[in-house]
Amino acid sequence: MDEIMARKKKFLAWFMEKNQLKRPDTYQILQLLFHEEQLLRISHFVDDVRYLPNALIISAEGAPTVSFLCRINGIYYENVAEVIAVLINNPPEELYIRLAFDRELICCPCIEQVAEEPEVEFSERLKKLESELNRIAFLKEEKRLKLQAEIDDALEKRDRDRFYYLSDLYKKFFG
Template sequence: MGSAVTIAEKKHFLRWFLANYQLQSREAEMLMRYMMTRENVLRRVHFVENFRQLSRVIVIATKCVPVAPFRYYRRNKPVSTDVEQAFLDLYQHPDEEIYVGLFFKDRGTSEAYGAVLEEIPTREMEPALREMISLQAELAIEKAVHDYQRSQLMQQVNNALDVGNYELFLEASQRLIDFDASASPSL
């Protein structure tokens, strides 16, 4: 998947797509042709596979797949099947990013589609989702550090046993016991 698809590549893909597939909705085809002819809009169009949590999404299906013909998602608004509403939104807000999900036969193996697919930018994720991911990362780091420190203390206990040094064994064991007692219950 690419991350910086040019306007020319998007235009070329849309021409190819419309020449090779018949959409379930004639209005959706007209919307795609509109996007293809407007560089200022096409600059903001991003073809994506996973469009959950994105602010503005158009989902279009061809006749060769059993998927709803057209869906328009706008953050904090009900899902719409009205192509005209999506067109008006594109027309009124040409500087906002728009994510397009296409459903068609062989989309998973299509080189043309793969060439225009883009990664979802993390800045578009919901703030709550970003926060959750951040917390999970912090917990994973804390657990890794804890596990490493505990393994080092266990190694000291084992080394004391290996050399047969009872006093060193007691000191190392006490450090391990203290470490375990002070560790967070979640770790």
Template sequence: MGEVINGAEKKYFIKWFLEKYELQNREAEWLLQYIASNDHILERVHFIDNFKNLPKTILISTKCVQMTPFKFYKNRRVTSDVEKAFLDIHNNPHEDIYIGLFFKDRSVSPEYAAVLETNPQEEAKETDALVSLQAELILDQAVKIYRLSKLYEQIDRALDARDKEQFLKLTNELKQIEELG
């Protein structure tokens, strides 16, 4: 994840969120208050939009949206029991917790944007794709440099041999390569 969001920022956001929105599941509000009251757990909390392939995820919805009120995912197991989520968080405070919140205007909320992080699984895929693209560009450049080097050698040989036809053919090929960039 790019920028690290500290516990104080997360605590402020949770308090703002609970003051502004009414949750579909009242126990979920209690769980968020518990999380906000524990600095160690807050450091392990990550607010995310894309929650695929994560080990421990909580999804919470407000009354102003039509989504499931509460879901807790851990290692491909799913429950809507807030107490099970609480017990897991309480018993495993060293584990990261990814929270997805669904509320009206979340896509334009500066408060939410301030604590929103990217899914580390997606970030890793993006990094892998970027590294792969960079490697491909470097390889393409190396092939081009090698091809130009060989072409210059052939042009020199054509000049030495006074082979006008070969010289024209090779210089046209050189122009085409240079035009492609």
């Protein structure tokens, strides 16, 4: 194992050991990366994934970021099992990962691993696409919250049929 791979493994091990994740199920993705050398080799730990094509954010408690975000080949994933399936069956050429944590508490000597910023030119077209995808993700989240409120309303009104209908919709669209 070369030095870069050893540093990546050390950083992942430190992150998994020292941080409680906002979404505990994302631990499975970290385990997959840790144990699959081919996936770890294509992974790059960066501070900012906004304009990068294949991006993953996993956040620890206390980090000022979203709990989990995954975009591979232009498709956003919210389900950890789907992400794992894509990484195993159709991995991207490169994967840019932001492991977000409270940096004030850091005492790990492998922090330099985070600064592995890629040399990537950002085109205006890519920035516009990213903006549009963020807008779509925001709208989806708004719809999810509205549907949750409608489900709560159906529960309060004891409207069983409406509750089942809305619950089925929620499962269908938001897993």
